[in-house]
Amino acid sequence: MSESLLQLDRVSVKIEQRTIIENVSLQLRHGEIITVIGPNGAGKSTLLRVALGLLIPTSGAVIKSDNTRIGYMPQRLNLDASLPLSTERFLRLGGSNKIKISAALAEVDMQGSEQRPLQMLSGGELQRVLLARALLRDPDLLVLDEPVQGVDLGGQTAMYELIGAVRQRHHCGVLMVSHDLQWVMAQTDHVLCLNQHICCEGHPQHVGNDPAYRELFGANVSHIAPYQHHHNHQHGLHGEVCSEHTHDA
Numbered sequence: 001m002s003e004s005l006l007q008l009d010r011v012s013v014k015i016e017q018r019t020i021i022e023n024v025s026l027q028l029r030h031g032e033i034i035t036v037i038g039p040n041g042a043g044k045s046t047l048l049r050v051a052l053g054l055l056i057p058t059s060g061a062v063i064k065s066d067n068t069r070i071g072y073m074p075q076r077l078n079l080d081a082s083l084p085l086s087t088e089r090f091l092r093l094g095g096s097n098k099i100k101i102s103a104a105l106a107e108v109d110m111q112g113s114e115q116r117p118l119q120m121l122s123g124g125e126l127q128r129v130l131l132a133r134a135l136l137r138d139p140d141l142l143v144l145d146e147p148v149q150g151v152d153l154g155g156q157t158a159m160y161e162l163i164g165a166v167r168q169r170h171h172c173g174v175l176m177v178s179h180d181l182q183w184v185m186a187q188t189d190h191v192l193c194l195n196q197h198i199c200c201e202g203h204p205q206h207v208g209n210d211p212a213y214r215e216l217f218g219a220n221v222s223h224i225a226p227y228q229h230h231h232n233h234q235h236g237l238h239g240e241v242c243s244e245h246t247h248d249a
Contacts, residue, residue, distance in 0.1 A: 005030050005068065005141055005173040006051060011060035013046055020046045022197045023060075030140070033167055033174040035184045038194035039216060044177045045075075047194065048145055051175055068141055071134030071172075075146040077126060079119055087121070087129055088114035096136045104132040107169075108162060123150030127159060135166065142166070144176040148183075156180060160187045181217060 006028040013020040021043035028034050036044050049055040050062060052072060079085070087110070091101045098114075105111050108128040113121070121129065127147060134142060147163060148156040160183045167174050178184050184191060184204065191207040193199045199212035207213050 003030075004028065005032075005064065006175065007061075007063040008047075008051065009061040009063065011047075011050055011057045011062065013043070013050065013055065014058045019196060021050075021194070024194070024198055025060075026192055026201075028141070028173045028175055030173055031167060031171045032190065033163075033176065033188045034190045034192060035176045035178050035188040036192045036194055037178060037181065037184060038199075042195045044194055045145065048143055048175070048177060051141075052143055064141070069137050069139045070141045070143060071137040071139030073127075073130045073134045073142070073144045073147055075149050075177075077118075077130060081119055085118050086115050087118060090118055090129070091133055091136065094133060094136055100136060101132075104135045105129070107135060107166070108132045124152065124155035124159065127151055128162070131159075131162070131166070135170075139170070139172050142170075142172050142174045144174065146177055146179065148178070148180060156183060163187070 004027050006026075008024060008026045011024045012022045024043075024047060026034060036047060038044055046055065050057050052070065053062070087105070088098065088101055091104070092098075096104075102111070102114065105113060108131050110125060110128050110132060113125070113129070118126065118129070127149065131144075131147065134144075144163065148159050151159055160180075163174065163176070164187055166172070176188070185208060186204075188204060190202065191204050192201045193207055193210070193213050193216065195216060199216060200207055200210040202210075
């Protein structure tokens with residue numbers, strides 16, 4: 001079993017006597033995807049801030065190596081329409097050079113977009129640029145906050161498949177927050193169902209059958225858990241079918 005990349009041990013956060021998260025533990029290894037799900041106000045973003053080191057927990061411990069490289073993809077990027085900013089210029093703000101930027105954009109299928117204004121990108125294209133920005137850090141740990149925010153249904157499929165490919169290529173650990181239960185159940189290794197505390201956790205199939213999961217998300221969730229996504233085609237950025245391929249039987 002590989003060494004832990006990130007470990008949270010009984011972490012709690014209280015702000016002005018209000019409990020945000022309580023007694024939360026998780027262990028993430030290289031090459032593993034852990035997805036945090038839960039209702040609005042469950043403490044998911046707080047958990048990510050603790051993992052990123054942006055918020056010191058009230059109690060408990062956060063354990064990770066000092067030299068762990070972290071790539072972070074925020075839920076959204078608010079752009080000033082009056083600010084002219086190309087994709088390349090935006091990515092250069094992190095200190096990367098043109099060669100690395102071009103390589104990162106190619107990895108997320110955004111090659112050739114260097115001179116396009118960010119304001120002209122679609123929701124799916126902008127999310128891919130944000131993923132490229134995270135990859136420029138060559139991360140050991142990739143933290144993704146709602147990575148398909150503003151992406152249409154077909155584009156969500158492509159984005160989650162891209163995240164899976166990135167995980168395989170870089171052998172990085174992925175800590176992700178998502179509301180998209182259907183895709184979570186297909187693409188992740190371990191699900192953590194959060195509502196201030198951990199309601200249930202484990203393999204998607206185990207979580208999908210847990211009464212606590214059904215109580216949070218409704219009694220009629222069995223039709224999407226576990227969901228295995230198999231298809232004989234690929235989607236483009238906007239969900240269009242762009243090619244076909246076959247799988248071995």
